[in-house]
Amino acid sequence: MDDRSSPTAPLRFETRISATREEIFPYLIDSNLIIQWLGTSAELNPAPGGAFAVDFENTQARGDYVIVDPPRRVVFTWGIPGSDELPVGSSTVEITLTTDGDGTIVQLLHHDLPSGQREGHEAGWVGCLGTLSRVAGR
Amino acid sequence: MTAAMRSSADDVSPNTDVILRALADPQRRRVLRLVRNREVAAGEIAAHFEITQQAVSQHLRVLKEAGLVSERREGTRRLYALRPESLEPVRAVLEEFWPAALDRLKYIVEAKKETDQRG
Numbered sequence: 011m012d013d014r015s016s017p018t019a020p021l022r023f024e025t026r027i028s029a030t031r032e033e034i035f036p037y038l039i040d041s042n043l044i045i046q047w048l049g050t051s052a053e054l055n056p057a058p059g060g061a062f063a064v065d066f067e068n069t070q071a072r073g074d075y076v077i078v079d080p081p082r083r084v085v086f087t088w089g090i091p092g093s094d095e096l097p098v099g100s101s102t103v104e105i106t107l108t109t110d111g112d113g114t115i116v117q118l119l120h121h122d123l124p125s126g127q128r129e130g131h132e133a134g135w136v137g138c139l140g141t142l143s144r145v146a147g148r
Numbered sequence: 149m150t151a152a153m154r155s156s157a158d159d160v161s162p163n164t165d166v167i168l169r170a171l172a173d174p175q176r177r178r179v180l181r182l183v184r185n186r187e188v189a190a191g192e193i194a195a196h197f198e199i200t201q202q203a204v205s206q207h208l209r210v211l212k213e214a215g216l217v218s219e220r221r222e223g224t225r226r227l228y229a230l231r232p233e234s235l236e237p238v239r240a241v242l243e244e245f246w247p248a249a250l251d252r253l254k255y256i257v258e259a260k261k262e263t264d265q266r267g
Contacts, residue, residue, distance in 0.1 A: 025250045029257045037253055047252035116253065118246055 021120040031081035062086040170214035187227040
């Protein structure tokens with residue numbers, strides 16, 4: 011496969027959560043709630059053009075919110091300050107919440123990742139499929 | 149030459165991009181899996197590959213320069229082992245990042261919902 015033909019294909023992750031979209035959405039835009047599942051500290055300004063800044067133990071993700079459409083969809087850019095491969099603004103994360111009976115399908119797309127980064131993400135995804143199916147339990 | 153030597157790679161902390169470039173090659177990731185749990189001699193590593201020993205040495209050099217493996221000399225042998233701590237800087241973009249994050253989101257939201265309903 012030609013590596014250059016694939017960088018536009020986003021990574022795609024999905025999970026089902028037994029909660030409504032309204033219950034989940036704040037965890038995508040609230041600094042205190044997002045760090046319960048992403049990073050160790052965050053500064054979020056959830057409006058188009060507003061800052062998306064999440065710190066991890068050993069790295070940082072920086073970007074801007076592009077779309078904030080409660081309770082359906084959030085889009086923000088994603089990069090690592092000072093990185094050549096994944097500079098700030100170079101990739102985009104899109105999280106979509108879709109009602110599924112009494113629960114919600116959470117779909118996460120990570121667009122425009124360079125190939126090296128994408129391989130890492132995909133390796134992790136494949137390794138985690140078993141865990142996810144156990145968690146989902148169906 | 150006979151004394152055990154610690155690689156200078158133990159003392160540097162290469163940046164994330166160097167590590168990612170080193171990880172971007174499937175054969176180098178295979179080498180990392182081989183040395184994940186124990187020190188392995190260069191010759192033994194090479195025996196697992198169809199490619200030349202020189203090519204394997206080149207991969208080991210890239211991994212060492214990225215700080216991903218340590219190198220120790222024992223007599224005429226060179227022993228390599230994964231430095232798990234070297235993966236810390238890119239942990240966020242490597243294994244299980246988004247799936248693990250989504251798992252946490254699922255647990256947190258569902259646990260809170262359960263608590264709220266009981267309360």
